[in-house]
Amino acid sequence: MSNWHPPAPPGLRTGPLPQRSAFGLRLQFGLQWFWLPIRVLWDFLDGSVALDGTAEPGASKFVLTPSRYRLERHGTREEWEAWAARALDRGIEQELARVRSRLEHNKKYRYKYKGKDLMPRTSIRRRYYRGIGLGGLAALAASRGWQVDWSSDLAEAQIFRPQT
Incomplete structure (x- = not known):
């Protein structure tokens, strides 16, 4: 496969996006532990989490893991x-x-x-x-x-x- 791709239209910013603030990341990382059990319970009652693991878990996409935190700050x-x-x-x-x-x-x-x-x-x-x-x-x-x-x-x- 080639790495050629159609160029972006003029004026569209295609470079890296601004980093998220350290305060916002710390706040998300700290507060997620309060709302995460509620989110898991909601997904379970809603039927989007199956006990056999076949359904896609909804809560995992909202969790800011330590590795993602490090990536956001110093990646x-x-x-x-x-x-x-x-x-x-x-x-x-x-x-x-x-x-x-x-x-x-x-x-x-x-x-x-x-x-x-x-x-x-x-x-x-x-x-x-x-x-x-x-x-x-x-x-x-x-x-x-x-x-x-x-x-x-x-x-x-x-x-x-x-x-x-």
């Missing part, structure tokens, strides 16, 4: 690239599984998913690419054969696989 570009690459790989795999299941559905049933429903597209939240920016995320996506949708919202970057 290098290489550490941010590894963090974003893991999130990108996870998102791509989930999206490809969704598209595969829709193709299987098309084989079995009369109703067919068409066009946009079969175009692989995922999103990566800003917390995963803050230290490398959209430009770094675009390079990571290009190395996997995907591209950034430059017209999408910056809080959640849209990544798609171009049709060949």
